Amino acid sequence: MSDLHNLSVKVLASLLQTKEVSAVEVATRFLARMGGNPHNAFLDIDSEVTLAQAQASDAKLADGTAGPLEGVPVAHKDVFVTRDFATTAGSKILSGYRSPFDATVVQRLRTAGMVTLGKLNCDEFAMGSANENSAYGPVQNPWDTARVPGGSSGGSAAAVAAGLAPAATGTDTGGSIRQPASFCGITGIKPTYGRASRYGMIAYASSLDQAGPMARSAEDCALLLSAMCGADLDRDSTSLDMPSEDFAASLNNSLEGLRIGIPKEFFGEGLAPDVRAAVDGALREYEKLGAKLVPISLPRTELSIPVYYIIAPAEASSNLSRFDGVKFGHRAKDFTDLVDMYKKTRAEGFGNEVKRRIMTGAYVLSHGYYDAYYLQAQKVRRMIADDFQNAFKACDLIAGPVAPSVAWKFGENANDPVADYLADIFTLPASLAGLPGMSVPAGFGSQGMPVGLQLIGNYFKEAQLLNAAHRLQQATDFHLRMPQGI
Numbered sequence: 001m002s003d004l005h006n007l008s009v010k011v012l013a014s015l016l017q018t019k020e021v022s023a024v025e026v027a028t029r030f031l032a033r034m035g036g037n038p039h040n041a042f043l044d045i046d047s048e049v050t051l052a053q054a055q056a057s058d059a060k061l062a063d064g065t066a067g068p069l070e071g072v073p074v075a076h077k078d079v080f081v082t083r084d085f086a087t088t089a090g091s092k093i094l095s096g097y098r099s100p101f102d103a104t105v106v107q108r109l110r111t112a113g114m115v116t117l118g119k120l121n122c123d124e125f126a127m128g129s130a131n132e133n134s135a136y137g138p139v140q141n142p143w144d145t146a147r148v149p150g151g152s153s154g155g156s157a158a159a160v161a162a163g164l165a166p167a168a169t170g171t172d173t174g175g176s177i178r179q180p181a182s183f184c185g186i187t188g189i190k191p192t193y194g195r196a197s198r199y200g201m202i203a204y205a206s207s208l209d210q211a212g213p214m215a216r217s218a219e220d221c222a223l224l225l226s227a228m229c230g231a232d233l234d235r236d237s238t239s240l241d242m243p244s245e246d247f248a249a250s251l252n253n254s255l256e257g258l259r260i261g262i263p264k265e266f267f268g269e270g271l272a273p274d275v276r277a278a279v280d281g282a283l284r285e286y287e288k289l290g291a292k293l294v295p296i297s298l299p300r301t302e303l304s305i306p307v308y309y310i311i312a313p314a315e316a317s318s319n320l321s322r323f324d325g326v327k328f329g330h331r332a333k334d335f336t337d338l339v340d341m342y343k344k345t346r347a348e349g350f351g352n353e354v355k356r357r358i359m360t361g362a363y364v365l366s367h368g369y370y371d372a373y374y375l376q377a378q379k380v381r382r383m384i385a386d387d388f389q390n391a392f393k394a395c396d397l398i399a400g401p402v403a404p405s406v407a408w409k410f411g412e413n414a415n416d417p418v419a420d421y422l423a424d425i426f427t428l429p430a431s432l433a434g435l436p437g438m439s440v441p442a443g444f445g446s447q448g449m450p451v452g453l454q455l456i457g458n459y460f461k462e463a464q465l466l467n468a469a470h471r472l473q474q475a476t477d478f479h480l481r482m483p484q485g486i
């Protein structure tokens with residue numbers, strides 16, 4: 001079969017179960033496509049490891065012990081630690097690092113039978129919106145290689161969009177699953193904070209970080225998400241004591257009478273007309289499917305930017321203190337004493353954006369500024385979460401754009417980090433509230449670039465979000481279109 005790389009996770013899983021294809025055949029096909037590392041999407045590939053996992057899957061498929069996703073390939077964002085592949089989080093400070101264990105999410109997808117294709121490029125420590133902050137070079141958008149793929153899970157989005165992997169993992173702290181999914185025309189979901197374990201996910205901002213799947217369709221995301229979620233109480237103190245669900249089982253519910261909240265703050269001046277047109281088109285589809293559009297307000301949307309860019313750097317400055325040249329990765333060669341070693345290691349190992357965040361974070365946490373910035377930001381964070389609860393009195397889920405524009409060109413914002421921060425405006429609110437959110441392909445904007453529709457649900461409403469996305473995907477074919485190329 002020559003078109004294996006175009007097949008969905010669902011179809012691949014069933015062809016593998018019925019032994020119409022073997023796991024080795026599937027893995028070999030994807031490894032061939034990954035040759036030469038198109039779009040710089042991968043940071044580590046080891047075909048021996050992948051093929052050994054595929055052989056083990058074939059053995060399980062033969063003896064009846066196969067998992068539900070046995071033999072289906074997946075690639076992991078490089079912030080998930082893996083025993084069999086290097087893990088760098090896109091940073092020089094972790095170059096050559098190999099973890100002694102697998103992240104829970106990685107382990108759970110292996111238990112479901114998935115075969116690991118490798119590790120995916122990302123912004124350094126997941127800090128970024130364009131994948132221009134990776135120490136290992138930017139990732140290209142497969143729809144237009146002069147444009148960014150979005151970030152920080154840019155490698156994940158580009159790999160799925162270009163057919164280098166049928167699915168990938170991503171992490172979302174302030175939008176890093178939803179925004180690159182939108183920019184690359186694929187589907188991604190960030191579950192409720194705490195539903196997927198953070199164990200083995202290299203921490204950026206612990207109170208916001210959440211893992212999720214990225215794939216072409218909502219149906220494929222549902223299959224991965226079921227395997228990824230579930231309590232991990234002994235290993236992640238913020239893990240929810242809540243079982244996973246069979247998300248694929250509830251994908252065909254009618255949308256008749258569903259109330260979709262349209263926040264007016266998401267459709268203001270800053271929204272590019274081409275994005276607005278595509279999002280409006282998707283909303284019309286929902287009306288045809290029986291949903292009702294309800295105007296709502298999320299009045300503190302704008303404040304989510306300063307709030308997030310205080311809280312996230314504050315947590316990052318603390319989390320990243322562990323990278324000091326003693327236990328992990330890079331250590332400076334010439335130093336005079338311990339403190340000098342710390343300083344040189346961190347100066348050499350961290351990139352500019354990471355340094356900027358550590359400095360901002362240390363500043364807002366420092367004596368005298370803590371109350372004015374950090375504490376104040378926490379209070380507004382609570383108000384943002386309350387605004388959502390207020391909105392959910394009038395609607396079942398919320399829809400709007402993922403980002404104000406389509407993917408921008410490389411270098412456009414390179415000297416202006418704040419321009420990237422501002423582009424996070426529509427993804428940050430759900431992150432600060434810990435709500436599940438997803439990006440669903442909604443059409444194409446200027447120069448043929450994909451546009452994503454964002455769906456935000458109340459806590460634990462992943463099944464409802466996936467169902468709504470799936471129904472849209474049954475009525476449209478945006479998620480099935482693939483960029484020209486490899």
Ligand code: GLN
Binds near residue numbers: 128129152173177204
């Ligand atoms: N763009 C945001 C940031 O740079 C979000 C990144 C993320 O979700 N990991 O922090």
